[in-house]
Amino acid sequence: MIDLLxxxxxxxxxxxxPGDVAVDFTMGxxxxxxxLSKTVGPEGFVYxxxxxxxxxxxxxxxxxxxxxxxxxxxxxxxxSNVKKYVDVPFKAGMFNLGWLPGGDKSITTLRETTLPAIxxxxxxxxxxxxxxxAVYPGHKEGDAEGQMILDYLxxxxxxxxxxxxxxxxxxxxxxxxxxxxTKP
Numbered sequence: 001m002i003d004l005l006x007x008x009x010x011x012x013x014x015x016x017x018p019g020d021v022a023v024d025f026t027m028g029x030x031x032x033x034x035x036l037s038k039t040v041g042p043e044g045f046v047y048x049x050x051x052x053x054x055x056x057x058x059x060x061x062x063x064x065x066x067x068x069x070x071x072x073x074x075x076x077x078x079x080s081n082v083k084k085y086v087d088v089p090f091k092a093g094m095f096n097l098g099w100l101p102g103g104d105k106s107i108t109t110l111r112e113t114t115l116p117a118i119x120x121x122x123x124x125x126x127x128x129x130x131x132x133x134a135v136y137p138g139h140k141e142g143d144a145e146g147q148m149i150l151d152y153l154x155x156x157x158x159x160x161x162x163x164x165x166x167x168x169x170x171x172x173x174x175x176x177x178x179x180x181x182t183k184p
Contacts, residue, residue: 004175007130007166011179012114012178015130016040020091023124024048025079025117025182026109029101030059030066031122032094039092047086049079054117055105079109079117089126097145098136108141111148122161127156128184138173144177153178 016022018041026034036046050056056076063072075085081097095118098118117157121131135146153163162183167180 004177012130012132015128019043021088022046022113023086023090023093025093026050027055027059028096030062032096033059033072034063034068042069042071044071047075049071049075049077051078066184078113080113082117082120084179086124090124091126091129093131094161095133097134098142099126103132109144114145115148115152125181129182131180132179134175135177
């Protein structure tokens, strides 16, 4: 069976190289931040966002234990404020929506911050860049958030970005993801 997390990495590695800039819009416990940090290497840079102090401390600890280079900034703020911190084009971005694994499940990403964050992310994408958006429709907000993102992306010209949906067809509440790519 297809491993969706491995598929994320496969798509990202088609665009992201050592020395590039990447953004983890939802750092969680730092696994995506680690992947991005190690991929861009010491000459690259990663910005990582989360609204929970627990995520920031968990990620910091994880990155140190994983031996990541000192090439990241962990930001305790909403991903909807990305433009306050990132003012350069990036090659890869990741959204892993929902709640902090092991954290308070009542604190989730929300439509009112996720959509502005995705709009800004697309505007910050470099040429030949990628944005992966993982959606978890197994809860009410996640389902609504996913539909909102699909509706928004369907309205963007395919000459500007290509948005591809990767979904398990016979499991409607399983996570799915969207790959947004810019042209070279």
